[in-house]
Amino acid sequence: MTLTQKTRKPIYKIGHCCQVAPTNEGRKLPTTPSQSQTSRFIAAVGAYAPLLRLERAAAAKALTFSGLGGRPSGRRAVAGWDEDALTLAVEASRALPQPEAVTFASTSAPFIERSQATLLVDALALDPSVRTGDVAGSRRCAVSALRDALLGRGDTLIAAGEKRPATAGSSQHLFDGDGGAAAFVSDRGAAQLLGHASLSHDLVDLYASPERPQSYAYEERFVRDTAIGKVIAPTIKAACAAAGVAPSEIARAAVHEPLAGCWREISRLTGVTAPNIAADLAQAVGDLGAAHALFAFAVACAGARKGDLVLLAGFGSGCDAMVFRLTGEMPGAREAAALLSKGVAFDDYMRFLSLTGAVQLDWGVRSEFEQKAQATVLERYGRDMIGFVGGRDADGNVQFPKSRIPVRPGATMPEQLEDVRLADCAARIVSVTADRLNFTPDPPFWFGLVQFDNGARVMMEFTDGDGRGFSVGDAVRPLLRIKSRDARRGFRTYFWKAAPADRPTIEG
Amino acid sequence: MATGIKDKVAVIGMGCTSFGEHWNKGPEDLMVDAFVEAIADAGIEKSQIEAAWMGNALDDINVGNSALPLAHALRLRGIPVSRVENMCATGSEALRAASYAVAAGAVDIALAVGVEKLKDTGYGGLPLRTKGLANDLWMPYGSAPGSFAQLAGAYAARHGIEKSDLKRAMAHVSWKSHQNAALNPKAHLRKPVDVETILKAPMIADPLGLFDCCGVSDGAACAIVTTPDIAKGLGIGNPVTVKAIQLCASHGWELQYGEWDGSYVANTRQAAKRAYAEAGVEAPRRDLSVTEVHDCFSITELVTMEDLNLSDEGRAPFDILDGRFDRAGAQPCQIDGGLKCFGHPVGASGLRMAYEVYTQLLGRAGDRQRGTVDLGLVHNLGGAPFNSIAAVSILGRLQ
Numbered sequence: 001m002t003l004t005q006k007t008r009k010p011i012y013k014i015g016h017c018c019q020v021a022p023t024n025e026g027r028k029l030p031t032t033p034s035q036s037q038t039s040r041f042i043a044a045v046g047a048y049a050p051l052l053r054l055e056r057a058a059a060a061k062a063l064t065f066s067g068l069g070g071r072p073s074g075r076r077a078v079a080g081w082d083e084d085a086l087t088l089a090v091e092a093s094r095a096l097p098q099p100e101a102v103t104f105a106s107t108s109a110p111f112i113e114r115s116q117a118t119l120l121v122d123a124l125a126l127d128p129s130v131r132t133g134d135v136a137g138s139r140r141c142a143v144s145a146l147r148d149a150l151l152g153r154g155d156t157l158i159a160a161g162e163k164r165p166a167t168a169g170s171s172q173h174l175f176d177g178d179g180g181a182a183a184f185v186s187d188r189g190a191a192q193l194l195g196h197a198s199l200s201h202d203l204v205d206l207y208a209s210p211e212r213p214q215s216y217a218y219e220e221r222f223v224r225d226t227a228i229g230k231v232i233a234p235t236i237k238a239a240c241a242a243a244g245v246a247p248s249e250i251a252r253a254a255v256h257e258p259l260a261g262c263w264r265e266i267s268r269l270t271g272v273t274a275p276n277i278a279a280d281l282a283q284a285v286g287d288l289g290a291a292h293a294l295f296a297f298a299v300a301c302a303g304a305r306k307g308d309l310v311l312l313a314g315f316g317s318g319c320d321a322m323v324f325r326l327t328g329e330m331p332g333a334r335e336a337a338a339l340l341s342k343g344v345a346f347d348d349y350m351r352f353l354s355l356t357g358a359v360q361l362d363w364g365v366r367s368e369f370e371q372k373a374q375a376t377v378l379e380r381y382g383r384d385m386i387g388f389v390g391g392r393d394a395d396g397n398v399q400f401p402k403s404r405i406p407v408r409p410g411a412t413m414p415e416q417l418e419d420v421r422l423a424d425c426a427a428r429i430v431s432v433t434a435d436r437l438n439f440t441p442d443p444p445f446w447f448g449l450v451q452f453d454n455g456a457r458v459m460m461e462f463t464d465g466d467g468r469g470f471s472v473g474d475a476v477r478p479l480l481r482i483k484s485r486d487a488r489r490g491f492r493t494y495f496w497k498a499a500p501a502d503r504p505t506i507e508g
Numbered sequence: 509m510a511t512g513i514k515d516k517v518a519v520i521g522m523g524c525t526s527f528g529e530h531w532n533k534g535p536e537d538l539m540v541d542a543f544v545e546a547i548a549d550a551g552i553e554k555s556q557i558e559a560a561w562m563g564n565a566l567d568d569i570n571v572g573n574s575a576l577p578l579a580h581a582l583r584l585r586g587i588p589v590s591r592v593e594n595m596c597a598t599g600s601e602a603l604r605a606a607s608y609a610v611a612a613g614a615v616d617i618a619l620a621v622g623v624e625k626l627k628d629t630g631y632g633g634l635p636l637r638t639k640g641l642a643n644d645l646w647m648p649y650g651s652a653p654g655s656f657a658q659l660a661g662a663y664a665a666r667h668g669i670e671k672s673d674l675k676r677a678m679a680h681v682s683w684k685s686h687q688n689a690a691l692n693p694k695a696h697l698r699k700p701v702d703v704e705t706i707l708k709a710p711m712i713a714d715p716l717g718l719f720d721c722c723g724v725s726d727g728a729a730c731a732i733v734t735t736p737d738i739a740k741g742l743g744i745g746n747p748v749t750v751k752a753i754q755l756c757a758s759h760g761w762e763l764q765y766g767e768w769d770g771s772y773v774a775n776t777r778q779a780a781k782r783a784y785a786e787a788g789v790e791a792p793r794r795d796l797s798v799t800e801v802h803d804c805f806s807i808t809e810l811v812t813m814e815d816l817n818l819s820d821e822g823r824a825p826f827d828i829l830d831g832r833f834d835r836a837g838a839q840p841c842q843i844d845g846g847l848k849c850f851g852h853p854v855g856a857s858g859l860r861m862a863y864e865v866y867t868q869l870l871g872r873a874g875d876r877q878r879g880t881v882d883l884g885l886v887h888n889l890g891g892a893p894f895n896s897i898a899a900v901s902i903l904g905r906l907q
Contacts, residue, residue, distance in 0.1 A: 365629075369649075374640035385645040399764045401646065407764040431662040431770035431894075434714040435654030444714075447648035448658050449894060455766050459894060461648045472665040472770075483645065495646045 040150040042324065043189025045298035046182035047336035048091035049285045051343050051464040051499075052078040052355070053506060056174050058347030068169040075345060075506075076286030078355055079163045079178035080463060081441035082481040084110045087494065088180030088291070089161030090123045090480045094424070095332055096184045099157035101131040103149070105142035105290045107208065108164045109134065110492060120159055123480050123494065125387040125421050139256070142181070142290040143314025147322060149185040150193045156185045162289035167214045168358040172206070175260065177286020181294035181336075190331065191301065191310065191324040195243025199235045200318040203227055205258050220259055227258040231319045233269035236311065239321035240270075243309075247271035250323070251308035254278045254296035256287075256315040272311060277303070284340045298336035301326065342503040344466040355442060367439040371484040373493050388478060388496045390456050391417025398422075398456040420454065423478050423496055427452040432462065432470045446470055450498050464499040475501035512786040515906060516611040518739035518747035520732055521550025524863040526694040527727035527851030535564075535571040535625040536581040538728035542621065542856075543582055550732040551742055554582070557732070558615035560589045563602030563622035565854040565890075567593070570625035578621055595890030596802065597755070598622060599729065599858025600899035604753045606733050616738055622860070623728040624853035653721050655892035656805040657713035662770030663811060667822040675715055677825035678806035679706040682719045682848055684834050685803065689845025691876040696725045696851030720806040725851030729859035731866075736906050748869050751787035751883070751902040754779045762894045773808075775898035776815035776887065783900040784817075789883070792817055793839060796902075797881040798868050800861035802889035803846040812887055813841070816900070835876065843868065843876050858888035858899060865903045 053075035060072035079088065085106040104117035117132035135141040142160035149156035161180040166173035205223040206215045217223075232255065240247045253276045257263060260283075263276040278296035281288070288295055293314040300310050304326050313321040346352075353359040381401070383389070390400030394415050397408045400422060404414040432448030439445070446462035448470070462470050463481055470476075476498035483495035523545030525538050533541075539562075547554060562578035564571045571577050575591040578584065592601040599622035606618035664674050683703050689695035701719060709717035739747040756775040762768040780792075789795045799818065803809035810828060813819040818839060819827045827833065833841035844850050844864040847857060865884030867873050883904040890897035 370639070371644075372640050373644070377640055377642055377645065381642045381645055397765070401642070403760070407760045409761070409765070430768075431658035433650075433654050433657035433661070433716075434711075435651050435657070436714075437653055437712050438649060438651035445648075445650065445654065447650045447654060449763070449770055451766055457764060457766050458646075459648055459763055472661045493645055 040193050041186055041189030042183050042191040042330070043186040044096050044184040044331040045294070045301060045336060046092040046094070046096050046332045047295045047298045047339055048088055048180040049077045049339045049343065050079045050083055050088070050178050051466060051503065052080070053285065053343045053345045054078050054352050055345055055347045059174050059349050059352065062349035063169060066169060069174060074283035076174060077177040077179050077343070078352060080481070081355055082463065082497070083178065084163050084482060084492070085161035086110055086116050086119055087161070087480045087482065088163060088178060089116070089159040089182065090120055090180070092161070092180035092291070093120065093124060093157060093159045093182040095335070096157055096182055097155065098126060099130060099184065100154040101133070101156045102126070103145040103156065103158050104134045105136070105145050105158060105160040106162055107136055107139055107141070107289055108162050109136060119386065119494070122383050122386045125389060125423070138316030139289040139292065140314040140316035140318060140320060143293050143312065143320045144198070146183055146185065146294065147196055147198065147320050150196070150322070158183045158185065158294065160291035160294055162291045164289055165214045165357055168353055170214070170217070172215050172217060173356065173358065175282070175287055177288050179285055179288040179291050179295060181288065181291040181298060183294050183297070190328045191326055194245065194309070194323045194325055195239055195241070196320065196322040197235050197238035197242055198318065198320045199231060201231045202317055203231055223258050224262055227315065228262055228265050228269065232266055232313065232315055235319035235321045236266070236270045236272060236313055239311070239323050243323035245309055245323055248273055249309050250274045250311045252277060252300035252304045253311040254293055254300045255311060255313040256293040256296070257282065258315055274311065281340070295336065298330070298333050299340070301330035301333035302337035341506055343506050344504060345506050346466070363439055363441070366437070369439070371486040372489060373484065373486065373491055378493070386480070386494045388421060388423040390420045390422050392420045393417055398452070398454045400456050400458045420456070422452055422456055422458070423480070425452045425454050425456070426501070427476050427478070427498065429470055429472055429474045429476060429498070430457065432472060434469065450476060461497045462499070463497040467504065468500065477501050512752065513607060513611040514751050514786055514788065515736060515749045517607040517733050517750040518736045518744070518906065519750065519866055519903065520734055520739050520742060520744055520747060521546040521548070521552070522729070522731045522863045522866045523549065524694060524729040524860055525727050527725040527853055527860070528696040529627045530726040531627065533726065535577060535623050535728070538625065538726060539578060539581040539621055539623050542728040542730045546730045546732050552617065552732070556617050557584070557587065557619045558617055559587055559606070559609055560584055560619040560621065561602040561605040562589065562591045563593070563598040563620070563855040563859070564591060564624060565593055565595055565598045566624065566626070569629050571623055593855070594897045596804065596854050597858060597888045597890030597897045597899045598855040599860065600753065600755070600886065600888040600901060601858070603731055603859055603862055603901065604755065604899070606731065607750050607753055610733050610735055617732065617734045619730060619732055620859060621728065621730040622856035622858060624855045625726050626724050626853060627726050651713065652892070653713040653716050653805060655894070656808050657716045658770060659811055659893050660715050660807045663807070666769055666771040669822070669825060671715060674825055675707065677810060677828045678715070678720055679703050680828050681803065681806040681809045682706050685842050685846045685848035688835055688843055688876065689849030692844050692850060695845040695849050696723050697845070697849040716805055716807065722804050722847035722852045723849070725853045727851060727853035727856045727860070729856045729863050731859055731862060746905050746907045748866050748903055749906045751904050752783040753899065753901045754783040754786060755897065755899045756782070757897045758891065758895045770893070772811050773815050773889065773893050773896055773898060775896045776812060776889065776900070779898040779900040780816045783902055787902040789902065792885070796839065796883050796885050798843055798865060798878050798884040799839065799841045799887065800844065800846065800864050800884070801841055801887040802857070803842055803848050804852065804889070806848070808889065809841065809846070816885065816887060835878070840878055843873065843878055858886065861886040861888060862901060862903060869903060869905060
């Protein structure tokens with residue numbers, strides 16, 4: 001017997017309330033976003049932007065001959081060679097509480113088959129019983145994961161990081177930025193979800209694929225008109241309706257624009273008149289992909305007051321929009337906002353090309369060395385390394401790495417050392433140099449001996465010393481960075497590097 | 509109770525190739541050249557050698573692993589031949605092994621050879637390689653100059669010395685070695701360089717400029733050792749003898765325990781203390797005629813002067829600038845040009861230093877001879893200040 005299409009049961013669902021069954025006319029597309037209401041909270045936020053900020057105007061100047069370079073205003077955050085989507089997400093998440101579940105979100109994750117969320121658990125030294133998952137697929141993925149966490153149960157960490165490759169001369173190369181953001185979802189907290197809406201829509205404004213890791217973008221006017229009119233505006237209006245608020249009541253918006261300059265039209269179509277912090281964020285650090293909306297939400301919360309309504313919307317292959325009411329000060333919001341003015345601006349376009357992988361410099365024979373990591377060694381020591389875990393001996397001395405017989409003078413036989421995480425400990429420099437002989441993709445190679453306040457001392461690489469360098473006695477703090485990069489085999493290991501304890505303020 | 513090896517081992521022959529860029533020589537040539545000189549010096553037959561040790565540090569890029577390269581090169585038939593390696597202290601390790609074998613009575617005559625062939629790799633020669641070991645997961649891949657350069661900042665901080673003053677003293681160290689090497693036909697770098705040039709040289713690892721760093725070279729050196737009685741039997745009435753060989757290796761204390769301030773090399777102090785005791789040297793500034801120390805970098809020589817108790821703590825820069833360690837100074841250091849200018853074929857350097865002291869003790873140093881030399885010290889340092897192997901040897905005459 002052959003079932004007719006009309007008598008078949010619905011075979012799948014889209015969103016919360018839109019059930020779609022095939023018809024004789026073909027697949028029926030949803031014309032309105034799904035909607036629902038919950039009572040879950042964002043309890044804390046985190047954000048991280050790399051130290052370096054490229055002056056877009058300088059890049060445009062370097063590209064003057066070509067007419068390329070796009071809009072020359074603002075800056076974009078540029079990750080160091082030793083940063084990637086994972087390290088950026090970890091840095092954004094460090095101040096957040098212990099969750100029951102972790103979701104890592106990125107479109108530029110360093111590994112396809114190796115869970116970044118699991119690495120993040122180790123990097124944050126979280127309990128290994130934490131549930132983990134990785135999401136990708138579009139730059140909306142972090143907001144989608146946040147929505148699902150808000151619709152779900154338990155304390156959940158959404159950690160997003162992005163360091164997207166782009167081709168030199170493309171508008172994405174300057175429009176995009178590198179960064180991380182995180183949100184902690186719980187049953188109580190500072191931002192209550194009032195309503196949300198989602199719309200799935202395969203709008204190919206840009207794409208990336210294994211065959212083409214750098215995003216390929218389509219005609220901007222087409223993207224702007226379609227994204228605003230058919231995707232973003234209807235979803236925002238639906239979210240406001242679901243939340244039972246008038247768009248004009250929204251005090252702050254964190255709406256991920258597909259292109260710069262879309263907010264005015266979105267505002268006109270939706271009636272949301274609040275400033276869009278996501279647009280400001282794109283000017284300050286660039287479009288952060290999966291991390292953008294979360295970062296913008298954190299900054300939006302910093303400028304909001306108790307009772308304010310904050311709109312969060314993620315874009316990419318559709319849209320997720322959520323309306324929150326602030327019930328108090330959002331932990332981590334002020335720190336996120338402060339990051340925007342902390343860093344080092346630079347205008348060296350060639351360095352930018354090198355750092356972003358847009359050009360491959362020939363570093364000579366000193367760069368030709370083997371960096372293969374061994375899985376067995378990682379299994380034995382890897383968690384202590386990425387978690388920066390040392391050990392405390394029977395006399396209370398802390399050392400790194402751990403050893404069977406402690407380094408303490410007088411220790412003669414093996415002891416069981418107690419785990420001590422050094423990642424969050426204060427430290428100072430004992431000795432240091434800027435090594436210009438040793439290969440590094442961003443010379444010089446700073447390294448030296450670091451003394452932690454708890455007694456441990458570690459020979460470490462230094463990072464983020466731009467413009468200031470390092471001296472004996474300087475206060476430093478550990479940041480998670482790439483330790484080794486095995487380009488031939490596509491593998492990398494992570495360890496902590498010492499950065500100045502504070503950051504300079506960007507001038508101008 | 510152990511009595512040490514003072515005067516239990518005589519050095520009856522030594523050889524040393526010139527150090528440099530030996531594009532036309534392989535490790536076999538270098539070992540043979542050093543050996544031919546040594547055995548002619550000793551006046552023995554090769555068949556009288558009963559055991560041999562080969563010191564080679566970087567087997568993976570040059571000579572090859574095991575002791576077989578030495579056994580093959582010299583055609584050492586039917587005797588035990590071993591390879592030793594302790595980074596830059598390898599040459600001293602080879603001499604220590606051969607000396608201990610003689611002192612123990614295990615053999616009558618032993619051979620120690622140090623060799624390195626670095627210049628086939630196309631650049632400075634010191635490889636940076638990882639093997640995926642546990643340390644590779646966290647240890648910085650710093651260069652040798654980077655590791656030693658850190659002594660400078662820590663030293664300046666500890667003693668309250670302006671970095672510019674320290675840099676001047678360091679420049680004097682290098683200036684001195686260039687001056688000395690100009691008189692040494694076997695040295696790698698024989699061109700004198702003025703202090704201003706040294707100070708203005710490109711930076712390698714802050715504050716070490718190009719001229720603060722030793723050259724890495726191809727080369728070999730060797731020693732033939734026996735008992736004093738056998739030496740006398742060979743007609744050497746007052747042979748050069750080993751007064752002490754002491755070695756001290758880091759156990760992780762500098763890197764992992766919060767006491768060391770990074771301004772000195774603890775193992776040098778420990779090895780020197782034991783070597784002075786073994787040799788019966790009570791006042792090194794009075795008793796030592798010459799010293800050859802591990803001046804891989806100018807700052808290393810500077811702090812080594814204090815670690816060997818040849819300067820008071822915090823005074824080495826002043827003593828250096830006063831010329832105390834110049835060739836004509838009160839206590840000359842690196843008369844042969846040192847690692848800085850004689851060159852640094854890693855596994856050979858310890859034996860090269862011993863070769864110069866041996867040559868000075870026998871009054872054979874020609875233009876650079878330091879009058880009558882009674883006692884000389886060799887300081888050979890492997891690794892880095894924070895993770896080192898220090899070897900201190902003292903050579904003198906039997907009577």
